[in-house]
Amino acid sequence: MKKILYFSAILVLAACNKPKDKASQLADLKKEQAKIDSQIVKLQVELGKKDSVKSIDVSTVTVTPGNFTNYVDLQGHIDAQDNVIAYPLTSGTITNLYVKAGDHVSKGQVLAQLDNSVQLQSIAQYKAQLAFAQTNYDRQKNLWDQKIGTEIQYLQAKSSLEALQRQVDGLKQTANMYRIVAPISGTIDQMDLKLGQLAGPGATGIRIVNTDNLKVKADVPESYATDINQGDNVKVVIPDANDSLMLKVSFAAKVIDVGSRSFGIEIKLPQNKAFRPNMTATIRVADYSNKKSIAVPLNAIQHSDTSSFVFVNENGVAKKQMVKIGNTYGGKSEIVSGLNGGEQVVTEGASEIEDGDKLKVLNSAN
Numbered sequence: 001m002k003k004i005l006y007f008s009a010i011l012v013l014a015a016c017n018k019p020k021d022k023a024s025q026l027a028d029l030k031k032e033q034a035k036i037d038s039q040i041v042k043l044q045v046e047l048g049k050k051d052s053v054k055s056i057d058v059s060t061v062t063v064t065p066g067n068f069t070n071y072v073d074l075q076g077h078i079d080a081q082d083n084v085i086a087y088p089l090t091s092g093t094i095t096n097l098y099v100k101a102g103d104h105v106s107k108g109q110v111l112a113q114l115d116n117s118v119q120l121q122s123i124a125q126y127k128a129q130l131a132f133a134q135t136n137y138d139r140q141k142n143l144w145d146q147k148i149g150t151e152i153q154y155l156q157a158k159s160s161l162e163a164l165q166r167q168v169d170g171l172k173q174t175a176n177m178y179r180i181v182a183p184i185s186g187t188i189d190q191m192d193l194k195l196g197q198l199a200g201p202g203a204t205g206i207r208i209v210n211t212d213n214l215k216v217k218a219d220v221p222e223s224y225a226t227d228i229n230q231g232d233n234v235k236v237v238i239p240d241a242n243d244s245l246m247l248k249v250s251f252a253a254k255v256i257d258v259g260s261r262s263f264g265i266e267i268k269l270p271q272n273k274a275f276r277p278n279m280t281a282t283i284r285v286a287d288y289s290n291k292k293s294i295a296v297p298l299n300a301i302q303h304s305d306t307s308s309f310v311f312v313n314e315n316g317v318a319k320k321q322m323v324k325i326g327n328t329y330g331g332k333s334e335i336v337s338g339l340n341g342g343e344q345v346v347t348e349g350a351s352e353i354e355d356g357d358k359l360k361v362l363n364s365a366n
Contacts, residue, residue, distance in 0.1 A: 055360035058349035060313050062366050065341045068293035068334050070327040071284040076218030078279040082184045082210035088114055089177040091200035101191050105182045111206050116178035123171045133161040186210035214269040216281045219262040227287045235284040241274040294339050295332040300347045311346040313359050320355035
């Protein structure tokens with residue numbers, strides 16, 4: 001019986017090891033091929049999906065180490081170093097006006113005359129007496145030189161002449177108070193006086209501005225007290241004159257204003273007909289500079305809840321690169337870490353892409 005069972009097992013094994021025919025083999029291979037094709041399609045969908053997506057149009061900039069300067073922007077205005085109002089020294093009625101608005105005047109020039117007829121009449125009377133005193137003195141001096149007459153007569157004539165001269169000089173000074181005189185050289189900026197108008201000290205006058213001597217004034221918060229000092233270089237931008245200049249701080253106050261918690265600074269301006277008092281000016285003071293800094297445009301930087309990043313173009317594919325941001329000024333941010341220089345950073349279109357997207361660079365800047 002055992003021999004029979006053993007012989008049957010040998011027959012079964014022989015049947016299992018019998019080679020398949022070609023038709024069976026072909027059917028098995030087709031099954032394997034279908035299975036592999038299915039796996040390939042699945043992997044293409046999972047890993048190669050982006051190969052079938054259209055490239056996204058972007059612009060890039062190649063970042064290189066360079067100078068980055070951060071500025072403090074302060075709002076100021078142009079002021080005239082010499083901006084005064086000329087008043088009369090006494091009250092009186094205006095009898096003559098010698099200038100008009102826009103005229104250039106010199107220091108000491110008479111701008112207007114007030115009625116001083118009473119003083120002039122007094123001067124005329126004393127001048128007649130002065131002429132007689134002068135004649136009497138000359139006669140007494142001539143006699144005294146010849147040792148004729150007495151010394152008392154000569155001294156009385158001299159004293160009388162000098163007294164009358166002082167009276168005339170005093171009347172002339174009083175008469176001159178009835179004038180408006182330019183205390184500085186400059187341009188008549190405002191004059192509303194009219195003939196017959198009553199003018200007086202501190203009430204009615206003529207404004208004179210010396211536009212050849214202008215300065216920019218601004219108030220600086222006390223937090224920048226150590227950053228801005230007299231002699232520092234600053235950039236002054238005057239938008240209305242379409243001009244910007246590199247100048248020095250000519251004055252920086254040492255005292256902090258208690259109310260505004262700020263201190264004043266002044267910057268002298270060169271002569272320019274386009275500059276006018278009260279024009280707005282922006283003062284830019286450098287408070288940080290790095291000559292080997294990497295900076296990127298603001299539109300290149302993207303933000304998440306906890307970090308910032310940029311996209312770098314690597315062979316036509318977007319790569320997400322985490323960065324640490326420093327100072328920001330002039331439309332650019334300094335990159336403290338994350339970029340080494342030479343990277344092609346995506347700018348325009350950065351907000352529309354994701355890590356791994358295909359990129360088509362339309363514009364690349366260095």
